[in-house]
Amino acid sequence: MFKPFRLTGAVVFCVLLGISAVHAQDADPARYAIVPYPQELVPAAGEFVITPKTKLVLPSNKAFFSNEAAQLQTLIRQGLGKALPVAGKAGNGTIVLKQNDQLAGEEDYTLEVTPQQLIISAKTPTGMFRAVQTIRQLLPANIEGVKNAKLPKLTVPAVKITDHPVYGWRGMHLDVSRHFFSVDYLKKFIDLLALYKMNKFHIHLTDDQGWRIEIKKYPLLTEQGAWREFNNQDSVCMQKAKTNPDMEIDKSHIIQKDGKTLYGGFYTQAQMKEVIAYATARHIEMIPEIDMPGHMMAAIKSYPYLSCVGGSTWGPLFTTPICPCNESTFEFAENVYSEIFALFPSQYVHLGADEVEKSTWAKSPACEAIMKANNLKTVEELQSYFVKRMEKFFNSKGKKLIGWDEILEGGISETAILMYWRSWVPDAPVHAAQHGNKVIMTPGNPLYFDTPPDRNSVSNVYHFNPVPKGLTPEQEKFIIGAQANTWTEYIPSEKRADFMMFPRMTALAEVLWTHRQDYDNYLLRLNKQYKRLDQLKVHYRMPDLDGFTDDNVLVGKTVLKLQKPSPEITIRYTTDGTAPTMSSAELPEAFIVPGPGTIKLASFSPSGSSSDIYTLNYRQQSFFPPVNLFKAPEAGLQVQYFDSSYRSVTKLPDTSDSIVYVTNAVIPAGMGKGGKAFGAKITGYIDVPETAIYSFFLTADDGANLYIQGDKVVDNDGWHAPVQKSGQVALQKGLHPFEIKFVEGGGGYTLKLEYRVNGGKIQAVPDAWFKRN
Numbered sequence: 089m090f091k092p093f094r095l096t097g098a099v100v101f102c103v104l105l106g107i108s109a110v111h112a113q114d115a116d117p118a119r120y121a122i123v124p125y126p127q128e129l130v131p132a133a134g135e136f137v138i139t140p141k142t143k144l145v146l147p148s149n150k151a152f153f154s155n156e157a158a159q160l161q162t163l164i165r166q167g168l169g170k171a172l173p174v175a176g177k178a179g180n181g182t183i184v185l186k187q188n189d190q191l192a193g194e195e196d197y198t199l200e201v202t203p204q205q206l207i208i209s210a211k212t213p214t215g216m217f218r219a220v221q222t223i224r225q226l227l228p229a230n231i232e233g234v235k236n237a238k239l240p241k242l243t244v245p246a247v248k249i250t251d252h253p254v255y256g257w258r259g260m261h262l263d264v265s266r267h268f269f270s271v272d273y274l275k276k277f278i279d280l281l282a283l284y285k286m287n288k289f290h291i292h293l294t295d296d297q298g299w300r301i302e303i304k305k306y307p308l309l310t311e312q313g314a315w316r317e318f319n320n321q322d323s324v325c326m327q328k329a330k331t332n333p334d335m336e337i338d339k340s341h342i343i344q345k346d347g348k349t350l351y352g353g354f355y356t357q358a359q360m361k362e363v364i365a366y367a368t369a370r371h372i373e374m375i376p377e378i379d380m381p382g383h384m385m386a387a388i389k390s391y392p393y394l395s396c397v398g399g400s401t402w403g404p405l406f407t408t409p410i411c412p413c414n415e416s417t418f419e420f421a422e423n424v425y426s427e428i429f430a431l432f433p434s435q436y437v438h439l440g441a442d443e444v445e446k447s448t449w450a451k452s453p454a455c456e457a458i459m460k461a462n463n464l465k466t467v468e469e470l471q472s473y474f475v476k477r478m479e480k481f482f483n484s485k486g487k488k489l490i491g492w493d494e495i496l497e498g499g500i501s502e503t504a505i506l507m508y509w510r511s512w513v514p515d516a517p518v519h520a521a522q523h524g525n526k527v528i529m530t531p532g533n534p535l536y537f538d539t540p541p542d543r544n545s546v547s548n549v550y551h552f553n554p555v556p557k558g559l560t561p562e563q564e565k566f567i568i569g570a571q572a573n574t575w576t577e578y579i580p581s582e583k584r585a586d587f588m589m590f591p592r593m594t595a596l597a598e599v600l601w602t603h604r605q606d607y608d609n610y611l612l613r614l615n616k617q618y619k620r621l622d623q624l625k626v627h628y629r630m631p632d633l634d635g636f637t638d639d640n641v642l643v644g645k646t647v648l649k650l651q652k653p654s655p656e657i658t659i660r661y662t663t664d665g666t667a668p669t670m671s672s673a674e675l676p677e678a679f680i681v682p683g684p685g686t687i688k689l690a691s692f693s694p695s696g697s698s699s700d701i702y703t704l705n706y707r708q709q710s711f712f713p714p715v716n717l718f719k720a721p722e723a724g725l726q727v728q729y730f731d732s733s734y735r736s737v738t739k740l741p742d743t744s745d746s747i748v749y750v751t752n753a754v755i756p757a758g759m760g761k762g763g764k765a766f767g768a769k770i771t772g773y774i775d776v777p778e779t780a781i782y783s784f785f786l787t788a789d790d791g792a793n794l795y796i797q798g799d800k801v802v803d804n805d806g807w808h809a810p811v812q813k814s815g816q817v818a819l820q821k822g823l824h825p826f827e828i829k830f831v832e833g834g835g836g837y838t839l840k841l842e843y844r845v846n847g848g849k850i851q852a853v854p855d856a857w858f859k860r861n
Contacts, residue, residue: 257569714822
């Protein structure tokens with residue numbers, strides 16, 4: 089059940105109960121390292137000690153919290169080696185589970201821990217389970233990942249917590265079509281969702297690259313559609329695996345058949361029932377997605393009659409879709425979904441309906457007849473016809489349809505649920521909410537967790553606001569939550585999936601549960617979470633190393649001095665171009681850079697989790713002298729705008745045949761409207777206030793290079809998701825020629841320039857530094 093944004097919990101709580109904010113600041117983040125942070129936490133002195141003599145007290149209806157009591161007993165057994173005896177009466181030295189019908193929501197709970205007693209209260213089993221996860225995070229991390237540690241005691245710090253979520257939809261999505269993941273990994277993923285109080289698991293089961301769920305009426309979907317020869321995305325993964333073992337394709341999903349090497353796999357319906365039951369016991373709702381009418385090549389290759397042209401190939405952008413103009417298509421779709429409905433108890437089912445290549449529809453006589461009969465003017469309206477007809481079928485079976493935000497095009501029913509992803513169409517969720525449709529926010533930036541993480545990724549997620557601008561308070565209630573999406577074209581292994589999703593998922597969990605920002609406090613709590621993740625064998629992305637750039641300059645003696653994110657981490661390095669491993673040399677506290685060349689760095693946790701591999705290039709440079717202009721420059725920069733598509737900044741034309749205008753900010757507004765491709769040259773001068781080595785950090789989606797004095801300082805070229813690259817340049821005080829070349833391939837762009845000098849804080853380059861003739 090959805091619970092919309094609750095003003096009483098998020099706003100009134102902060103305003104009227106100001107004492108809770110004080111308590112949050114006073115609470116030691118190492119002692120109360122809970123993620124997501126509770127709505128109200130009051131610290132207290134002392135701790136409750138759990139020993140084998142501690143007793144568990146259940147409510148009079150012992151069956152009501154039986155599943156949650158079993159989960160709690162499992163945690164205690166992991167630590168003490170045995171479960172607690174059950175008693176009928178509360179008293180000192182007892183853990184008490186209470187049902188409290190006075191609590192407002194199904195996920196609400198309270199927790200009161202004193203040295204004498206531990207009391208957990210909830211209205212429903214779901215609320216009790218969320219409380220157990222809070223207890224779990226207050227217990228020592230070393231109980232994770234073991235069956236029975238046989239410790240003499242466990243301790244829980246004294247505290248009083250009153251807690252509830254702000255958003256009813258707190259989700260994670262996993263694409264198992266592009267690359268396949270085992271049943272064991274799905275269970276591990278569900279455990280992690282539960283740990284951080286996420287409640288929706290959107291599983292993307294089908295796409296062009298593979299059909300992953302058994303459909304008994306159409307056996308070829310998995311006999312043939314679940315397997316493929318290696319494709320161009322696999323080739324990229326194989327190439328990257330030469331230097332990064334996480335990118336190696338999982339050999340357990342490779343078979344030999346009919347003399348061919350095939351990649352793939354699928355879940356039987358029995359296996360999926362097992363996974364769904366596992367999720368249900370942890371109060372995680374699984375939402376299936378069978379993506380149609382587009383992204384159906386794996387199905388059409390097995391059943392060619394599904395398309396308007398008797399097969400499927402790649403078009404200009406996407407593959408040939410199924411044909412919405414033949415009754416046989418709807419018979420197939422309804423039969424498939426009938427089996428999906430029987431498998432998944434969730435009331436929500438995702439139709440997909442994104443990125444549809446409609447050119448075959450426009451040429452189809454059958455579609456021409458359907459459009460004429462139903463007074464449809466465009467192929468977009470024809471897609472809407474398909475979606476609305478499928479929604480009627482969903483509704484007839486007691487299910488609610490979810491679709492990607494393309495379902496707005498051509499008209500949307502009042503009951504469809506919109507999943508917003510296209511960041512370059514910012515009005516889509518606003519229009520949907522204004523229309524009265526529920527909206528789940530999943531914008532590509534920052535909630536596509538397949539995008540390469542950098543030092544800003546966790547911060548970007550943590551500071552994400554699910555509510556878009558332009559809505560009234562009443563309309564905001566239609567924003568029911570958010571989720572992160574993990575597409576797996578370039579995620580070929582379970583370790584790589586862990587790396588891409590963690591710790592970003594913990595930041596999203598706090599956004600959606602607490603909806604109150606305290607980033608510095610969150611980072612302190614997150615540092616305590618890493619040991620728990622180590623115990624759970626999560627191959628997370630390590631905290632970033634800092635104190636260098638990708639490209640560095642040598643001016644005299646240069647010392648590389650890095651601060652470890654935590655004491656137990658080791659930083660290892662190589663200078664021969666090979667990737668650092670656990671056996672590579674440990675970086676000294678103050679390492680004197682020997683001269684021009686390359687240093688590779690990586691950090692390692694005691695459990696073997698590793699960071700990105702950092703490649704530091706060093707080159708010799710003297711300080712660039714400033715230029716002298718004949719007349720005083722004006723503020724701002726010049727923009728040369730090219731209304732076309734370029735895959736590299738090196739392809740931008742040297743011509744005046746372009747739109748030219750002036751901007752007062754380094755990143756001009758108004759470029760690439762409507763998600764269109766374009767290129768730009770942003771030129772002028774940068775007026776640096778002191779002689780120093782300047783480090784510049786350029787974030788771009790797609791490609792951008794920074795040039796100062798004609799010297800390429802930062803190379804972030806090519807079409808790619810938002811990623812940050814960095815470089816240094818030695819500059820004397822004064823004016824220096826400045827240029828950013830930028831290309832965007834379409835779909836919404838990101839461009840940001842920051843700097844640091846003398847080891848200071850990374851910050852935006854002031855607009856006042858930019859000048860033009």
